[in-house]
Amino acid sequence: MKFSVVVEPNGPSFEVAADESVLDAAMRQDIPLAYSCRDGLCGACKARIVEGSVTYPDERPEALTDSDQQEGLALLCQARPTSDLRLEANIADAIAGIPIRKMPCRVSSSTQLSHDVIRIILTLPGKIKFGFLAGQYIDFILKDGHRRSYSIANAPHDGEHIELHVRYVKGGEFAEYAFSNMPEKAMLRIEGPLGTFYLREDTDRPLIFMAGGTGFAPVKGLIEHSLHIGQTRPIHLYWGARALRDLYDPKMAQQWADQHSHIKFVPVLSDPESGDNWQGRTGFVHDAIMEDFADLSGFDIYAGGPPEMVNAGFDSFRTHGLTPEHYFSDSFEYARDKK
Ligand code: FES
Numbered sequence: 366m367k368f369s370v371v372v373e374p375n376g377p378s379f380e381v382a383a384d385e386s387v388l389d390a391a392m393r394q395d396i397p398l399a400y401s402c403r404d405g406l407c408g409a410c411k412a413r414i415v416e417g418s419v420t421y422p423d424e425r426p427e428a429l430t431d432s433d434q435q436e437g438l439a440l441l442c443q444a445r446p447t448s449d450l451r452l453e454a455n456i457a458d459a460i461a462g463i464p465i466r467k468m469p470c471r472v473s474s475s476t477q478l479s480h481d482v483i484r485i486i487l488t489l490p491g492k493i494k495f496g497f498l499a500g501q502y503i504d505f506i507l508k509d510g511h512r513r514s515y516s517i518a519n520a521p522h523d524g525e526h527i528e529l530h531v532r533y534v535k536g537g538e539f540a541e542y543a544f545s546n547m548p549e550k551a552m553l554r555i556e557g558p559l560g561t562f563y564l565r566e567d568t569d570r571p572l573i574f575m576a577g578g579t580g581f582a583p584v585k586g587l588i589e590h591s592l593h594i595g596q597t598r599p600i601h602l603y604w605g606a607r608a609l610r611d612l613y614d615p616k617m618a619q620q621w622a623d624q625h626s627h628i629k630f631v632p633v634l635s636d637p638e639s640g641d642n643w644q645g646r647t648g649f650v651h652d653a654i655m656e657d658f659a660d661l662s663g664f665d666i667y668a669g670g671p672p673e674m675v676n677a678g679f680d681s682f683r684t685h686g687l688t689p690e691h692y693f694s695d696s697f698e699y700a701r702d703k704k
Contacts, residue, residue: 368446372398372454373415387419387441387450392465399455399561401502402514403442405429406672407696408679409561410441411689412454419444428676455690457561463496465559467506472551473526475543479613482579483543484518487527487555495557497521499564499590500583500667500695503529503557505539513539516583516669516695517558520590527555530582530613562667562695564590570665570691571599573658575650575678577670578606581614583695584669588621588628600628601657605650605674608634609641631657651678655685662686669695 370387371378381390388410391398401409405426411433419439426443441454470487478484489495499520504512519528534540564587572591576584581604588600602621606612612632622630633650637643646653651674658664661682668675675696682692 368417368449370446370450370452372396372452372456374453376454376456381446381450383445383447385445387439387444387446387452389442391441395461397457397459397461397561398441399457400442401560401562401695402672403559405440405443407675407694408440409694409696410454411438412441412452413437414439415451415453417446417448417450419450420447421445428672455561457563459498459563460501460558460561463498463558465557467554467556468493468495470527470553470555472547472549472553475547478530480610481533482613483531483533485529485531485543487529487553488525489527495524495527497524497558499586500562500669501558501560502562502583502695503527503555504559506554506556507538511538512556513537514559516562516579516586518582518585520586520593522593523589528582530579532579560695562669562693563587564667565665565693566594566596568665569598570663572601573654573661573664573666574600574602575654575666575668575670575674576602576604577650577668577674578611579613580668580670580674580695581618582669584667585614585617587667592621592625597627600625601631601654602628603631603633603650603654605633605635605653605670607636608638609643610638649677650674651681654678655681658685660686662688665691665693667693667695672696 366383367380377396379394379396401407408428426440429440473488474486476484502516504514515529574584618630621628633646633653668678675694
């Protein structure tokens with residue numbers, strides 16, 4: 366059984382089978398709806414149902430609150446239609462025309478960045494050109510068919526390779542392999558580019574980047590891209606971590622701030638260790654932003670990190686005037702392995 370979906374106003378229309386998610390159907394038909402985790406965790410695919418109804422295969426997805434449902438919002442990566450639908454959904458035009466492909470790749474290097482983060486550089490075989498937007502991500506397709514998603518940490522102008530930041534997670538299927546068993550020059554299989562966490566360039570609104578842990582990876586790509594295209598919109602980069610050793614490349618962030626007067630860098634530690642001798646900001650990173658900006662209505666905010674941080678930021682920033690269409694998030698990196 367199939368249902369029709371119309372995206373308002375004047376948006377595309379497409380068909381969805383009753384047993385597939387609205388987002389999967391859109392991706393299959395090259396309709397560029399906004400999304401990130403595809404796992405019900407980040408909220409990036411949230412849309413308003415103007416007419417019609419949906420259901421969810423398991424329990425209600427994590428990123429959909431009671432008040433969201435009362436407001437008529439749905440998570441398109443999980444929602445299955447039970448009728449024809451009319452939606453108000455975010456369209457991510459810039460990804461239109463960038464092919465999503467499955468392809469082999471080779472690990473050209475793996476470097477320890479901190480006690481629990483490595484940088485992996487992937488190269489593609491032959492002359493395959495990998496088109497992507499800064500901030501997007503790839504999925505590793507593992508031998509058992511499971512997938513693990515990682516943000517791309519470099520920008521397309523530097524796109525001869527793919528840079529990833531991989532944090533060690535005990536029991537994490539890919540992380541365990543990458544930290545202990547991955548041979549030099551290992552061949553892996555990826556799919557990408559995925560996601561709609563990219564820089565909206567048709568505006569001069571000042572930017573706040575909020576990174577948590579390895580959520581710094583896509584933010585790094587976005588800042589490098591912004592510098593490459595010569596944007597001078599003010600950038601406030603907040604990077605939150607537990608202790609100093611968890612900020613795995615603060616020198617790079619500080620260097621941007623030292624070299625570019627429009628960039629400010631604010632590291633924030635939630636639980637500094639005594640040996641850190643930390644004189645900087647403490648607490649949760651989204652609280653630091655709230656303390657510094659009484660009015661967020663004029664900003665575009667990009668958040669990369671764990672769902673708790675991304676969702677807490679969204680709820681908090683709205684109380685300081687941020688409207689949802691100016692909040693962009695990427696938080697699959699901490700999501701569960703996907704099949
Ligand atoms: S909750 Fe749907 S893409 Fe993340």
